[in-house]
Amino acid sequence: MKPPLPYPLLIAGLVALVGILAFLSMIVGPATAGTFELFDMMTHGQANTAWMIMREVRLPRTALAMLVGMTLGMAGAALQGFLRNPLADPGVVGVSPAASLGAVLALYTGLSAQFPLALPLMGILGALMCALLLQGLARRGGVLTLVLAGVAISSLCAAAMSLALNLSPNPYAAAEIMFWLMGSVTDRSMDHLLLAGPLMALGWIILAASARSLDALSLGEEAAAGLGVNLARTRTLVITGTAISVGAGTAVTGGIGFIGLVVPHLLRPLVGHTPSRLLLASALGGGALLLAADTLVRILMLGPELKLGVLTALIGAPFFLWLIFRARTELES
Amino acid sequence: MKYACRMGRRSARRFHVTAFSLALLAISGMALFTAAADAQTRPQRIVSMNLCTDELLMRVVDPSRIASITYLSQQPVNAPLGLHAIASRLKVNHGLAEEILMQDPDLILAGRFTSTTAVSLLRKLGYNIVVFDPENTLDDMRVNIRKLGEAVGEPARAEQVITDFDTRLAGLQAQIPTGEKPVFADIGVNNYIAGDNTLYTHIVNASGYRTLGQALGFEGYRNVPLEEVLSIKPALISTATPWTTPPSMSTMALRHPALRAMVENTPHVTIPERYSTCGAPSVLGAVEILVRARKASAARVMR
Numbered sequence: 214m215k216p217p218l219p220y221p222l223l224i225a226g227l228v229a230l231v232g233i234l235a236f237l238s239m240i241v242g243p244a245t246a247g248t249f250e251l252f253d254m255m256t257h258g259q260a261n262t263a264w265m266i267m268r269e270v271r272l273p274r275t276a277l278a279m280l281v282g283m284t285l286g287m288a289g290a291a292l293q294g295f296l297r298n299p300l301a302d303p304g305v306v307g308v309s310p311a312a313s314l315g316a317v318l319a320l321y322t323g324l325s326a327q328f329p330l331a332l333p334l335m336g337i338l339g340a341l342m343c344a345l346l347l348q349g350l351a352r353r354g355g356v357l358t359l360v361l362a363g364v365a366i367s368s369l370c371a372a373a374m375s376l377a378l379n380l381s382p383n384p385y386a387a388a389e390i391m392f393w394l395m396g397s398v399t400d401r402s403m404d405h406l407l408l409a410g411p412l413m414a415l416g417w418i419i420l421a422a423s424a425r426s427l428d429a430l431s432l433g434e435e436a437a438a439g440l441g442v443n444l445a446r447t448r449t450l451v452i453t454g455t456a457i458s459v460g461a462g463t464a465v466t467g468g469i470g471f472i473g474l475v476v477p478h479l480l481r482p483l484v485g486h487t488p489s490r491l492l493l494a495s496a497l498g499g500g501a502l503l504l505a506a507d508t509l510v511r512i513l514m515l516g517p518e519l520k521l522g523v524l525t526a527l528i529g530a531p532f533f534l535w536l537i538f539r540a541r542t543e544l545e546s
Numbered sequence: 547m548k549y550a551c552r553m554g555r556r557s558a559r560r561f562h563v564t565a566f567s568l569a570l571l572a573i574s575g576m577a578l579f580t581a582a583a584d585a586q587t588r589p590q591r592i593v594s595m596n597l598c599t600d601e602l603l604m605r606v607v608d609p610s611r612i613a614s615i616t617y618l619s620q621q622p623v624n625a626p627l628g629l630h631a632i633a634s635r636l637k638v639n640h641g642l643a644e645e646i647l648m649q650d651p652d653l654i655l656a657g658r659f660t661s662t663t664a665v666s667l668l669r670k671l672g673y674n675i676v677v678f679d680p681e682n683t684l685d686d687m688r689v690n691i692r693k694l695g696e697a698v699g700e701p702a703r704a705e706q707v708i709t710d711f712d713t714r715l716a717g718l719q720a721q722i723p724t725g726e727k728p729v730f731a732d733i734g735v736n737n738y739i740a741g742d743n744t745l746y747t748h749i750v751n752a753s754g755y756r757t758l759g760q761a762l763g764f765e766g767y768r769n770v771p772l773e774e775v776l777s778i779k780p781a782l783i784s785t786a787t788p789w790t791t792p793p794s795m796s797t798m799a800l801r802h803p804a805l806r807a808m809v810e811n812t813p814h815v816t817i818p819e820r821y822s823t824c825g826a827p828s829v830l831g832a833v834e835i836l837v838r839a840r841k842a843s844a845a846r847v848m849r
Contacts, residue, residue: 242644250648262647269671270643326658329666383744384767385659385680400643400664518640 216485223483227497231279234504238275239267241508243518273406277398278507278521279500280406281462282472284413286499287492288455289473290480291420294427294488295451296356302473303459306359306452307343307366312463313394314370315339320390321377333408333464339370340460344452351448355434359448396467396522398507409461416458417496423450424489431488469522471529472499478536588699589653589674595641595665596657598824599678601626602694603655604633605707605827611698613649614639624820627828643667653697681825683748684715690825711827715752718830718837722754723844728781730755730836732817733805739770746822749829753836755782776804782839783814815839 216223240248254263285303292301303309316336319325325332343366351359374394381387426447429437434444463469476498477491484490503521506528510519591613594600600615609632617638618624625633639645641661646654646668654675656665669675676697681687688708695704730750732739740746741759744767750757761778762770821831 243640243642254648259650262650265671266644266647270647270667325662329662382766383680383682385657389659389662397663400661400667402667402670404670518642 216483218483220484220490223494224497227494227501230501231497231504234501234508235275235279238278238504238508239271241511242266242271243511269403270400273401273403274398274507275504276406277401277409277465278503280410280413281398281466281469282503283496283500284416284458284462285469285472285503286476287417287420287496288459289499290477290488290491290495291423291427291451292455292473293477294491295423295430295447296360297430298356298360299478300474301360302471303455303463304367304468304470304473306347306363306455307370308340308363308456308459309463309468310367310370310374311343312336312340312460313468314373315342316393316464316467317374317377317390320393321381321386330404330408333405333461336464337412337457337460340456340463343370344456344460347452348449351452352445359452392520393467394522395520396469396525397510397518397520398466399510399518399521401465405465409465412461413458416454416456416461419450419454419457421492423447423454424492426450427488427492431486467520467522469503470526471533472502472525475529475533475536476502478533589651589697591649591651592653592655592698593639593646593649593651594655595639595646596655596660596678597624598657598680598690598826599655599694600633601629601824601826601828602691602707603698604629604636606691606695606700606703607698609636612636613651614646616641623818624823626820626824626826627831647671655694655697680745682743682745684752684825684829686745687825687829707827711830714830715833718833719752719754721837722840727751727754727756728840728843729758729761729778730782730784731758731775731778731780732784733758733775737770737772737775738767739775740767741765745825749822749832750836752829753833754840755836772802772804776808779808780812781843782836783809783812784817813839813843 218226240251242248242251251263251266254260288308289302292303292306293299295301313336315338316325316332318339319332319335324335346366347359347362350362354362374390378387378390381390426437426442429440429442430447432440438444459473477495480494480498481491484494503525506524507521510521510524513519588611590611592603592607592611593613594603594615597616597618600619603612603615604619604626614637615633617640619626619629619633620638637649639649641664643664646664652674654665654668654673656675656677658677658679665675665677676693678690678693679686681690691704691708692701695701695707732746732750739759739762740750740757741762741764743765744759747757747760751760758770758775758778758780759768762774815835817832817835821828821835
């Protein structure tokens with residue numbers, strides 16, 4: 214299938230989009246700290262505060278929205294390519310629920326109140342445990358075993374999180390857990406960025422190493438094996454890369470749904486259905502979408518700030534339905 | 547100030563015009579000086595990021611020293627008892643680091659479980675933050691009021707707030723008829739019922755009732771199955787919640803036929819949630835309603 218526009222042009226366009234949205238994210242603030250207010254502060258002798266807001270609040274927030282969006286988009290593309298299943302996303306294989314569970318345990322035990330970075334660290338630990346478990350379970354089975362094991366891990370993690378909510382000592386502690394689970398990049402600091410950033414980058418490198426094998430896999434498992442693709446190695450790369458990058462992202466932001474599912478679908482026709490090209494395109498698309506959603510969250514201040522995960526699902530789900538509706542003839546044939 | 551006034555009078559006797567301006571200068575100088583000293587020792591731009599610290603802060607310091615409170619305190623469902631006029635004039639925050647940085651605070655009051663990411667970011671940036679635990683008892687409330695009084699440099703006013711509270715509470719408690727505490731069932735919110743060691747139970751106990759949770763014998767908050775709710779006949783119930791608009795599951799549960807019979811045959815009161823959310827002097831609103839109900843039922847028995 215021939216893509217409607219050349220690949221380099223598509224990538225250049227997406228990079229420009231990410232750049233524009235990142236710039237918007239840096240200058241758009243909540244009503245009381247909006248663009249004009251900040252400009253006003255800079256010209257009226259309060260430049261220090263204004264710069265501090267830009268550097269210590271907006272910058273980590275913008276960078277995290279972009280990096281986490283990129284991670285979700287790329288991991289979604291890699292998983293859909295490897296599993297050859299259009300429903301795959303990091304949540305389906307259990308990585309994001311496991312990371313959330315780790316973080317919830319940090320909140321529930323009060324560890325995060327003593328030491329704030331315990332929350333993302335426990336989240337990353339949860340994602341890595343999930344990856345180990347998946348690897349162990351899927352060693353003998355095929356792709357189907359992997360998906361089923363992922364679904365089981367997701368359910369187990371969801372049940373354990375509900376248990377933590379059930380047993381939480383007071384309504385305030387329960388509310389804290391619930392709000393965290395909704396996903397957000399609000400008020401994350403440079404510490405969060407420095408912790409999660411390098412891990413996300415490491416995950417991307419591992420995912421990118423699977424690109425060639427994913428292309429071969431689109432011809433089917435047997436054909437890929439005939440072309441010399443080592444299925445076990447590809448699986449290890451995809452699972453490890455997803456666990457490290459999505460684990461680190463989720464650990465810092467909480468659950469953000471639908472990016473990993475929707476973005477690959479949206480961009481697949483534009484890269485001519487080539488899985489290796491979809492990885493980069495989907496990463497950029499995910500980054501752009503999450504930046505846009507996080508900027509929208511700040512514009513739509515309806516009392517309490519909307520949670521990012523809620524907004525991505527609110528926009529993502531109907532959009533996904535529309536995609537399915539439009540492509541149903543293609544899917545059914 | 548006293549010194550400035552004395553000096554003003556003495557100079558006025560000698561040269562009228564100059565004296566007057568001198569005195570004015572002196573007074574304003576002293577005022578400036580005391581304000582400066584005050585600013586050095588006591589925070590002047592205090593931000594509260596939690597509904598419960600909002601109320602305590604408004605009771606302990608002068609509104610001029612409050613940079614902002616949460617937007618929640620301006621909502622009618624949350625407005626602390628008797629503080630609506632003050633709350634509506636203050637600036638608000640939504641617990642976001644950016645807006646709080648804009649308000650340039652010299653002291654930030656926060657709750658243990660609210661806006662925790664913003665709090666750790668602000669702490670990292672070097673802001674002075676005092677964190678308050680949610681109050682589980684009325685004694686926790688007194689501890690938090692004293693802690694807040696220390697933090698804002700108003701220990702005497704904090705003590706006064708506690709004394710006023712205790713006086714009003716004692717006045718209400720003196721009206722409670724003697725005898726065993728009857729059961730009060732607040733089944734308003736999804737059968738979410740308060741047992742021992744909760745703020746709600748302490749408020750109810752202070753008003754001459756036991757909660758349904760205590761009668762059922764558990765600690766903390768629980769969602770109690772309907773049959774357990776119906777197993778004990780309360781002397782008083784509270785069914786109305788402020789969440790009737792928009793409608794919620796909690797109010798729908800009240801239409802259950804089994805519950806409706808009990809609701810129709812038992813005296814009931816409405817305790818606005820804002821009187822029991824925080825361990826703060828607003829709880830007197832709840833105590834007053836419950837004590838009145840207790841007196842009314844005693845009067846019915848007499849008849």
